[in-house]
Amino acid sequence: MSSYAASGPYFDDLTPGDVIEDAPAVTLTDGLAAIHQAVLGDRMRLSLDATLAKRVIGRDGVPAHPGLVCDVAIGQSTLFTQRVRANLFYRGLALHRIVVIGDTLRTTTRVVALRENSRRPGRAPTGLAVLRITTVDQEDRTVLDFLRCAMLPLRDPDRETGHDADVSQVQLDAPPPDPVAVLGRLDLAAFREALPHGRHFDAVAEGDTWDVDGGDVVTSAAELARLTLNVAAVHHDAQAAGGRRLVYGGHTIGLAAAQITRVLPELVTITAWESCDHTGPVYEGDTLTSTVTVTGKEPLPGGGGLVGLRSVVRARREDGAMDDVLDWRLTGVLA
Secondary structure, three states: OOOOOOOOOOHHHOOOOOEEOOOOOEEOOHHHHHHHHHHHOOOOHHHHOHHHHHHHHOOOOOEOOHHHHHHHHHHHHHHOOOOOOEEEEEEOOEOOOOOEOOOEEEEEEEEEEEEEOOOOOOOOOEEEEEEEEEEEOOOOOEEEEEEEEEEEEOOOOOOOOOOEOOHHHOOOOOOOOOHHHHOOOOOHHHHHHHOOOOOOHHHOOOOOEEEOOOOEEOOOHHHHHHHOOOOOHHHOOOOOOOOOOOOOHHHHHHHHHHHHHHHOOOOOEEEEEEEEEOOOOOOOOOEEEEEEEEEEEEEOOOOOEEEEEEEEEEEEOOOOOEEEEEEEEEEEEEO
């Protein structure tokens, strides 16, 4: 009888071109969406109101919250990153289509580039792996196609891999989705008519800033990781995280998104992440607060428009200390 370790690869096990495409497919159900909403407090109207959704998207079906779509895709990609120490960046994360409850998501993850980090005395050696994450639906239509950079430990601390790609220059070799095409089926006029007194595109200006009143405590962190198939050990096992479990970054982003909809309750959807910097760790029991700023506006041909938003999130620790934990720049839609 043989004994094997059920765990993910180390940095020095990886080679550019390695592919994993057998992560379980996930059908987005009402139950999955309800648990996601219970953990994060999603308040995006189209994901909550089936009657409004039918008027706006022109067919039966409730749009899945974009955070749920991203969380599932990232979770499906973590077979390569079970040993992750940190995630450094996301690039090109933009929705190619409106996903609805009932759609099934499948994800392929490919190693694009590798760079071993400089050795430092007293520190275990690590390397950076740039992964291309491509998610499609049940009809093989692209939903997401983006890059994620993960820091992984080496299996053999005495081995130098020679991987020295300039990961800062790695870019997708495909054009980004056209937001006008992605949003073409949304009837933003119907959204405005349903909410005539809301804060829509014309009511916000570049530079508008809100400090969210009241924070959100981080709870059910391991449950959210399990829900989205995220197998990174640091989110489940305190020993793997150096003594205290780290909260999945998408959990922090999800609470930030919920806080954005408290200051912009008529936010129609989120279409893309321009950047996402996790500036500090988050732990279960922290209370998150945020400042939201409008960074830009771009009108859409049929009315309404895209809004650039920046969310800066701070964590109030259980001992009262305050730390910056997230600087997130995203693109939203207002009617």
